[in-house]
Amino acid sequence: MRKYKRPPIVERAFSVGVQIDEELFHRRIEEWKDLLQKSFPEMETITEWQIKVTQKDGMPSFDQNHQRMSLKHRFWKGGQSNRDKGIQVWRDRVAFNLVGGPANPRHYEELEEFSHDWLPRWADHFEVKTLRGITLEYVNFISFQTVPKFASENKIDLKNILNFFSNLPGPGKTLIPPYNFEINLGITETPPMRFSAHLQNIESQPGSTLALRLDFKATTEGLGRKISLDEVKNELRLAHDLILQEFEAYFTVQARDSFGPYDSGT
Amino acid sequence: MILAPDIPTERASYLANELPRTVEVSSSSQFDLDVPIEAELDQRHFAFGEYFLILERYPTIAYYRRTYELEIRGWNVRLPWQRGGEISREIIRKFLFLLRKAERKELSKHEEREWEEISRQADYRRFCVEHAPAIFTEGRLLAATPADLEIEWHDGTKEVVPRSVAKSLELLNPGESFTALANFGEGNKLVSISQVAPAPSAEVIDGETLWRSWPSNRS
Numbered sequence: 001m002r003k004y005k006r007p008p009i010v011e012r013a014f015s016v017g018v019q020i021d022e023e024l025f026h027r028r029i030e031e032w033k034d035l036l037q038k039s040f041p042e043m044e045t046i047t048e049w050q051i052k053v054t055q056k057d058g059m060p061s062f063d064q065n066h067q068r069m070s071l072k073h074r075f076w077k078g079g080q081s082n083r084d085k086g087i088q089v090w091r092d093r094v095a096f097n098l099v100g101g102p103a104n105p106r107h108y109e110e111l112e113e114f115s116h117d118w119l120p121r122w123a124d125h126f127e128v129k130t131l132r133g134i135t136l137e138y139v140n141f142i143s144f145q146t147v148p149k150f151a152s153e154n155k156i157d158l159k160n161i162l163n164f165f166s167n168l169p170g171p172g173k174t175l176i177p178p179y180n181f182e183i184n185l186g187i188t189e190t191p192p193m194r195f196s197a198h199l200q201n202i203e204s205q206p207g208s209t210l211a212l213r214l215d216f217k218a219t220t221e222g223l224g225r226k227i228s229l230d231e232v233k234n235e236l237r238l239a240h241d242l243i244l245q246e247f248e249a250y251f252t253v254q255a256r257d258s259f260g261p262y263d264s265g266t
Numbered sequence: 267m268i269l270a271p272d273i274p275t276e277r278a279s280y281l282a283n284e285l286p287r288t289v290e291v292s293s294s295s296q297f298d299l300d301v302p303i304e305a306e307l308d309q310r311h312f313a314f315g316e317y318f319l320i321l322e323r324y325p326t327i328a329y330y331r332r333t334y335e336l337e338i339r340g341w342n343v344r345l346p347w348q349r350g351g352e353i354s355r356e357i358i359r360k361f362l363f364l365l366r367k368a369e370r371k372e373l374s375k376h377e378e379r380e381w382e383e384i385s386r387q388a389d390y391r392r393f394c395v396e397h398a399p400a401i402f403t404e405g406r407l408l409a410a411t412p413a414d415l416e417i418e419w420h421d422g423t424k425e426v427v428p429r430s431v432a433k434s435l436e437l438l439n440p441g442e443s444f445t446a447l448a449n450f451g452e453g454n455k456l457v458s459i460s461q462v463a464p465a466p467s468a469e470v471i472d473g474e475t476l477w478r479s480w481p482s483n484r485s
Contacts, residue, residue: 015278026311027318045351047336049305049329059298067305069327071351086280091309095278137279215279 001244005260008146008214009105011139014115014236015088015095017132017221025091025126029073032089032125040075040087048072087118094122102145108240115236123229133191133221134232136239138247141202143211149258153209161255162199162214177201179212187242191220191227191235195242197250214250218242302328302337312354318396319358320389327353340387342380361388392452400447400458404465407438417456427456434462 033043052066070090077085088095096115098106122128142161143151150157158175159165165175178201187193195218202211218239220227227235248256310321326339329347336353337344343356364381367373373381404420414426415435429436438444443465451457 011279011281013278013280022309023311023320026309026313030313030315045354047347047350047353051303051305062303067303068308069305070308071353083280088278088280093278097278097280099280135278139279139281213281 001241001264002248002256002261003264004105004256005262006103006146007105007247007259008102008140008142009138010100010102010141010146011137012098012100012106012108012111013095013137013139014111015093015135015137016119016232017093017135018126018128018130019132020091020126020128022091028126029089032122033073033075035121035125036075036087040077042076042079042083044074045071046074085114087122089122094119102141102143112233112236116233119232120229128229130226130228131232133219133225133227134235134239135217135219135221136236136243137215137217138243140214140216141211142214143202144209147255147258150255151210156210156212158212160252162250163252164250166252177210191225191238192222193239193242194219195246197246216243216246216250218246299331302330304328304339307353312357314355314358316397317358317362319361319393321357321387322389323387325357325387340383360384361393365393395451396457398449400449400460402445403448404443404445406443407435407440409440410436425456431456432459434459437462438464 036043048070050068052063053060054063054066055061056063073089075087075089076083084099086097086099088097096111096118098111098114100106140146142156142158144153147156147161150161158179159168159173164181168175179199180201181197181199183197185195187195195216198213198215198217200213202213220235220239251259304326306324307327308324310324312319312321325341327350328337328339329335330337334347335344336347336350338353338357341357341360343360345352345356361384364373364377364384367377368381368385406418408416408418408424410416412429414428415432416424416426417432417435418424434446435444444462445465446459446462448459449457
């Protein structure tokens with residue numbers, strides 16, 4: 001498998017889905033904060049909203065039965081301006097985030113080691129024995145900074161970056177913003193996986209550089225699925241390998257050549 | 267194996283949540299900004315410091331778009347939306363302040379109405395049991411297994427507790443008596459114990475024995 005010196009990856013996030021008893025979780029979360037205080041000193045609890053807008057009598061309205069709010073706990077190693085390594089905790093999920101940037105893709109091995117250090121501690125603290133599966137997400141930036149050969153500050157030659165757009169059907173051949181594209185694939189292997197790719201515009205201030213985000217996600221999470229902690233490492237590796245295969249398939253040869261390929265065996 | 271169709275997307279990625287994104291909604295009319303957005307908070311257990319409060323139902327949070335404020339419905343608590351992560355603190359704080367005032371009979375008319383509503387929403391009895399001050403108690407360690415300790419309390423009741431709950435009792439050998447400060451939870455079960463001190467056995471301080479041995483004019 002080829003590796004790249006400058007892949008456009010700017011974040012790697014690994015998470016596991018879980019069911020924890022509500023009372024147990026909330027009784028333990030304060031102690032968890034104490035445990036992480038030294039290694040992840042920047043702690044914050046933030047709100048997350050799931051809002052559903054419907055139309056009622058010609059007026060957009062928020063149906064009270066479908067609005068949800070939850071509290072998410074985030075722990076960062078760096079300060080506000082340097083959030084490069086963090087743990088996020090929900091009652092039904094824990095995530096390990098490595099945030100990089102252009103020319104700083106972070107590495108899978110780093111993510112594996114990070115989760116290897118903290119996942120067992122989290123599981124022990126919240127008495128977690130089984131998981132619903134794992135999810136791995138890689139966020140790619142497509143912009144003047146990451147693919148300079150194919151992008152200027154206000155134009156991105158997407159047809160020469162992503163194979164999907166190199167042979168568009170129909171007479172129109174010029175891609176223009178806004179870009180929004182999502183695809184979901186079922187992978188019928190063992191364990192069964194789901195892969196998704198989502199391309200979208202990054203909203204920016206007027207006059208700033210045009211940039212797109214391409215998220216790759218591989219998950220083994222499924223309804224009623226249960227895996228042990230011992231199975232996590234293998235599934236994480238399988239998800240990583242799947243994303244690498246899709247990465248090779250999605251990006252054109254020219255784009256991949258611009259990422260500085262090298263043989264991982266060397 | 268059916269993969270969950272409802273596994274939330276973009277939850278774990280930090281950047282996915284931080285980068286601004288707009289979802290357009292088309293309508294022929296305007297939103298009424300004076301009507302707050304109401305959402306159900308997906309938790310009814312709240313912890314802050316040593317305190318833990320359980321509500322009977324999931325609270326509703328209202329968001330006022332004109333003032334950028336959140337309100338915990340039925341609690342008369344408002345806070346700027348940036349402080350939404352402090353909802354647990356605000357709920358426990360409100361409950362505790364009203365509880366202490368109610369205990370001292372210092373509630374105003376307005377607070378009485380608030381307390382009536384709030385104490386109905388919260389598991390008041392459990393909160394009081396869990397947060398009662400430690401009481402002086404006497405007992406005897408009957409037996410010790412690798413996992414548990416068996417205790418006989420001063421009133422003759424026996425209880426088996428995990429070692430993790432009563433670590434300091436491991437100072438004693440089976441058969442030895444002690445005095446201590448203890449907290450009891452639901453079902454009068456030991457929750458924590460501190461200030462453990464060896465004490466003379468119950469037989470030694472038995473009242474009858476003490477009476478007979480008490481010096482008198484005839485002796």
